[in-house]
Amino acid sequence: MFVRVMSREECQGVVAAGDLARLACCRDDQPYIVPITYAHSGNRLYCFSMPGQKIDWMRSNPKVSLQIAEFASNRQWKSVVVTGRYQELPATQGCHHERIHAWSLLEKKPNWWEPGGLKPVPQEISGASAHIFFCVEMDEMTGRAACAGEL
Incomplete structure (x- = not known):
């Protein structure tokens, strides 16, 4: 097995094809x-959550990382790490169109609302819903790929 650095285009392909990431945030030196x-659009990854620890932590420190992987076997995989900034999409008139955009992308993913909560209906998006839509504005993206065989 050998591991190689992925090109930016390869990294973008993994991010565009995926829908599950590991989201890392940090507060008070605790990861x-x-x-x-997530759903990918342009330079943003759109996500959904209910209020809780990750939202509290990202509100206090918006710097986050996401790891997205394609796994074929323990000797053949791709891993992309995205660093960026958390940006909440509040239920305000100014964010209404972007929230609808996020919802329209996410609803295409199977079980996208789990474990975040129940699938919202359009009226709840513009109302006082506890559902939180947010995006990660991508600053940097790097990746590695493992392949079976020898160099």
């Missing part, structure tokens, strides 16, 4: 990582 469903 926290959770699985999360």
Whole structure:
């Protein structure tokens, strides 16, 4: 097996094809990582959550990382790490169109609302819903790929 650096285009392909990431955030020098469903559009990864620890932590420190993997076997895989900034999409008129965009992308993913909560209906998106839509504005993306065989 050997491991190689992936090109930016290869990294973008893994991110575009995926829907599950591990989201890492940090507060008071303590890291926290959770699985999360995402949808990719442009330079943003859109996500959904209910209020809780990760939202509290990202509000206090918006610097986050996401790890996205394609796994064929323990000797053949791709892993991309994205660093970026958390940006909440509040239920305000100014974010209405982007929230609808996030929801329209996420709803195409199987079980996208799990474990975040129940699937919202359009009226809840513009109302006082506890559902939180957010995006990660991607700053940097790097990747590695493992292949079976010898160099």
